[in-house]
Amino acid sequence: MKDSELQNITQNVKKVLTLYQEEYPDVVMDRDYYPFKLTEEWGECLQMYLMLTNRGRQKGKTEDEIKVEFSKEIADVFGYLLAFADSEGIDLKEELENKWFAYLKKGSA
Numbered sequence: 001m002k003d004s005e006l007q008n009i010t011q012n013v014k015k016v017l018t019l020y021q022e023e024y025p026d027v028v029m030d031r032d033y034y035p036f037k038l039t040e041e042w043g044e045c046l047q048m049y050l051m052l053t054n055r056g057r058q059k060g061k062t063e064d065e066i067k068v069e070f071s072k073e074i075a076d077v078f079g080y081l082l083a084f085a086d087s088e089g090i091d092l093k094e095e096l097e098n099k100w101f102a103y104l105k106k107g108s109a
Helices: 003-023 033-052 063-087 092-100 102-108
Strands: none
Touching (some): 033 063
């Protein structure tokens, strides 16, 4: 992923959330909004995962329908994670470099 690609995705997520806020002005998007929404979306993602792995009720959905919904829920989690990190001033690319990818640098030394 290019340096600016993650920033562009984050900016688009923020634009969508602005549209959502305009449509639902009563929703309070304070500091707690993002971690709470992230938790909600993660729960929905896990529900789809349980359905996909036959550990939850299928609710009349086919496996293909469940896969589609699971993918959408993963996207919701990712979108809210980007928004949460941005709202807290966290540069995810930099933090991945510092924490995760540091292991790759150690391995090549």
